[in-house]
Amino acid sequence: MDGPTDRMIAAEGSLADRAATRLRRDPVRVGAAQRLLPTGNRPGLDRLAELAARLMGTAGSQVSLLVDHQLIAAGTGAAAVGSTGPLEESLCTVTAALPAGECLVVTDARDDPRVADLPPVRAGAVGSYLGTxxxxxxxQPVGALCVFGPEPRRWAPSEIATLQQLAASVMTELELSALLRQYENERLRWELAKEAGEVGTFDFDPSTGLLLWDEQLQRMFGYDPVTFDRSLDAFNARVHPDDMGWHADALQASVDTLGEYDVEYRIVLPGGQTRWIHARGRHVPGPDGRTDHLIGAAYDTTGEREASTRVTRVLEAMPAGFYSLDREWRFTHVNAQAERLLGLSRDELLGEVLWEAFPATRGSIFEQSYREAVSNGDPVLFDAYYPQPLDGWYELSAWPTPDGLSVYFLEVTERRAAQEQAERSARRLALLAGVSADLAGALDPQTATAHLPELVVPALADFCIVTVVGADGRARDVGSWHADEDMRPVLDRYTQLRLDAMPPDSPALTALRSGVAVRRDGRDVVALLLPGEARDLAARLAPREAVVLPMRGRNRTLGLLTVYYADGTPAREEDLSTAQDVAERVGLALDNARLYGAQQQLAEGLQRSLLTEPPEPDHAEIAVRYLPAAEAARVGGDWYDAFLQPGGTTMLVIGDVVGHDTEAAAAMGQLRGLLRGIATYSDAGPVEVLRGLDTSMTTLQMTTLATAAVARFEQTPDELSRGITRMRWANAGHLPPLVINPDGSVAELAEWNGDLLLGVDPEVKRRESVVTLDRGATVLLYTDGLVERRDSDLDEGIVRLREALIELADLPLEVLLDELLERLVHGRPEDDVALVAVRLHPQDRPRPVEAGPNRVPPTVPPERLPGD
Incomplete structure (x- = not known):
């Protein structure tokens, strides 16, 4: 029977359904999300989505905006950018509905009742998910940033913090894009208003009769720059005969009295067409109080002579500020938007000199750009900041006119703040990515940590010191950097002395003990040091503030990141937050390196414990080597063995279990032990030993596959007197032994591909081969890691081995094996390498010193010498 909780979920719907309903019911939230919907490509969002996936190491990432549906604005992996879908089917809907500041952390989506029934989880695209x-x-929650992968995984606290920081950068990018669209729309509206109004401008000098028209006005009167001679006669030639007299009187009266010029008259174009023109102008008085210039605008009112189309309406309706200056830099026109942006009315501004009304413009980019435009006759476009009382950034476009200068401007303070915030966020994220890349690519994280200050300074601080706690528990300063090149030697010397000069209550030692960040005044840090050179150096460095950030691993502090700020440099909280993130990443990397090193030593110790030292029978010198792969787990399935059988024969074994991990190492230990037991109890030959091992593997239900080659060295009394030895050997899919003859030649034994692998068919019939060796010969058994390469095949590797053996044949056996490893794998093999070799010394003379002492089990009979 269903319980109360099941009935409640059935009644109310799934968690995603309830979240979608709540999000849709908030029109303010929906409007906020719609305002941010991107148009076209947004490379900034794409880069942030890619950075999220790279930092988290996930297969996919996604930026979603949630209106009445979900829109994927950016993403990687399975995220289909630009696609939409129902809110009820999205994990991002659940994320956005969480209380403020909470993340949706899903370790195993298939077992998480909050999201298990959602389509991306059922389809297998989402096995783990982290969203904010x-x-x-x-x-208002307008969307979500998330990373995800197809397999379950755990999310570290530092990864959650990093995603939240990335979310702030995503919002900055979205807000900046929305602001840019708003500003562009406003600019377009102004241009469209001017074009729609078809407004032309004029400048008339009554004393000379010079009349200047812009191209719009010339076209309006049927002229072009060639036919218009810039005279009042050219104007009168177009005025309708019935309007010419009264217009001339109105113009003259306006000039004489500096009165209003606001007229509407008719013109007759060359084709005979009559048009109505509305003109309005403002007089610019000269030094004598008379009209020096009449500046104005005119537009065609034919068919539409309402006041809404007049020039003043166009200017007043502009969403941007606009003002005109005469040649004396006095305000001659100010529109309503300019009044608002400048904080003064047009009555307060008209007739005032720019430099006096706004004193901060003197000597600034404003004055430089305005004078350059007037001097050169070219428009200028620039951004500038004006201090209090405006305290804002402005985008200005100024162009010269016959009367002076016209200026169009927008306030862009909010846009500049968004851009600066975006740039700071990008720098911080680039720093974190750089730190992560350095730590991930370094074989020794402590060495990479020494270079950390060069990344932190000057991005986050004026100078920095990194301290690492060694395996002995002692703290050591391993790296430092100063933004001032001249102070770097001082800081370097200070790091050599400061730890010994610190009292127990110093910020650094306190942070090491407590694992908690410490923030202190720089003068207090200097005063705490013991008198001496360290304190003198600290005084020269003169920090205003010091912040000590522990680099913590798992339940331990592994070092410190100390950042310092000099006078005049503020310690921004966002910089300190980034520095804390850096410290946590480094601490985790150091702890991982410590754990990896411990596991590596344990694994390698276990592997070597399974590979025992060889015996030392009379007149037979045996040498062995094992070298783990350089770029893999330091355990594997390669093994060698050498032992004496009860009858006194020497047996060598080389083998390789399929696989390369701890499971392969465990299987190798089992097979090696079984083979040893069979051979040392039964005194059987190579074929019988392999057959017995195959049978035992089947009986014990071992599913392991392995290759092996077994060689036994036998000698009859007649062979002893003749100075020869027989090698009887069998091969289960392994590489063949190589023989170095006493004359230095190298022989490869036939049938190198051998019989079937062990663990395939216990009934297989195995073959045995015999070869006669002269005393003084050397036999080498090896695994494929010695000869295989990514860039060449196995045959080429065996040829290289033969050539090396020919050159090294005269060397002592131990030296020969070391030289082989150096020549063929340079001490760092791509795969495990196991070697076992025996050199058969002559038996008619004492055992050589280099062969070591004679060491055989008590159950083995002593070797008989020739003549015994």
Whole structure:
């Protein structure tokens, strides 16, 4: 029977359904999300989505905006950018509905009742998920940033913090894009308003009769730059005969009295067409109080002579500020938007000199750009900051006119702040990515940590010191950097002395003990040091503030990141937050390196414990080597063995279990022990030993596959007197032994591909081969890691081995094996390498010193010498 919880879920729907309903019911939230919907390509969002996936090491990432549906604005992996879908089917909907500041952390999506029934989880695209809400300035959840992969995984606290920091950068990018669209729309509206109004401008000098028209006005009167001679006669030639007299009187009266010029008259174009023109101008008085210039605008009112189309309406309707200056830099026109942006009315501004009304423009980019435009006659476009009382950034476009200068401007303070915030966020994320890349690519994280200050300075601080706690528990300063090149030697010397000069209550030692960040005044840090050179150096460095950040691993502090700020440099909280993130990443990397090193030593010790030292029978010198792969787990399935059988024969074994991990190492230990037991109890030959091992593997239900080659060295009394030895050997899919003859030649034994592998068919019939060796010969058994390469095949590797053996044949056996490893794998093989070799010394003379002492089991009979 269903319980109360099941009935409640059935009644209310799934968690995603309830979240979708709640999000849709908030029109303010929906409007906030719609405002941020991107148009076209947004490379900034794409880069942030890619960075999220790279930092988290996930297969996919996604930036979603949630209106009444989900839109994927950016993403990687399985995220289909630009696609939409129902809110009820999205994990991002669940994320956005969480309380403020909470992340949706899903370790195993298939077992998580919150999301298990959602289509991406059922389809297998999402096995693990980490998401955080995207919220605007008012706290409205407008979307989500998430990373995900097809397999379950755990999420570290540092990964959650990094995703939340990335979410802030995503919101900055979205807000910046929305602002840029708003500004562009406003600019387009102004251009369209001017074009729609078809407004032309003029400048008339009554004393000379010079009349200047822009191209729009010339076209309006049926002229072009060639036919218009810039005279009042050219104007009168177009005025309708019935309007010419009264217009001339109105113009003259306006000039004489500096009165209003606001007229509407008719013109007759060359084709006979009559048009109505509305003109309005403002007089610019000269030094004598008379009209020096009449500046104005005119537009065609034919068919539409309402006041809404007049020039003043166009200017007043502009969403941008606009003002005109005469040649004396006095304000001659100010529109309504300019009044608002400048904080003064047009009555307060008209007739005032720019430099006096706004004193901060003197000597600034404003004055430089304005004078350059007037001097050169070219428009200028620039961004500039004006201090209090405006305290804002402005985008200005200024172009010269016959009367002076016209200026169009927009306030872009909010846009600049968004851009600066985006740039700071990008720098911080680039720093974190650089730190992660350095730590991930370094074989020794402590060495990479020494270079950490060069990444931190000057991005986050003025100078920095990195301290690492060694395996002996002692703290050591391993790296430092100063933004001032001249102070770097001082800081370097200070790091050599400061730890010994610190009292127990110093910030650094306190942070090491407690694992908690410490923030202190720089003068207090200097005063705490014991008198001497360290304190003198600290005084020269003169930090204003010091912040000590522990680099913590798992339940331990592994070092310190200490950042310092000099006078005049503020310690931004966002910089300190980034520095804390850096410290946590480094601490985790150091702890991982420590754990990996311990596991590596344990694994290698276990592997070598399974590979025992060889015996030392009379007149037979045996040498062995094992070298683990350089870029893999240091355990594997390669093995060698050498032992004496009860009858006194020497047996050598080389083998390789399929696989390369701890499971292969365990299987190798089992097979090696079984083979040893069979051979040392039964005194059987190579074929019988392999057959017995195959049977035992089947009986014990071992599923392991392995290759092996077994060689036994036998000698009859007649062979002893003749100075020869027989090698009887069998091969289960392994590489063949190589023989170095006493004359230095190298022989490869036939049938190198051998019989079937062990563990395939216990009934297989195995073959045995015999070869006669002269005393003084050397036999080498080896695994494929010695000869295989990624860039060449196995045959080429065996040829290289033969050539090396020919050159090294005269060397002592131990030296010969070391030289082989150096020549063929340079001490760092791509795969495990196991070697076992025996050199048969002559038996008619004492055992050579280099062969070591004679060491055989008590159950083995002594060797008979020739003549015994």
């Amino acid at each position: 809400a995207l919220t605007d300035g008012s706290g």
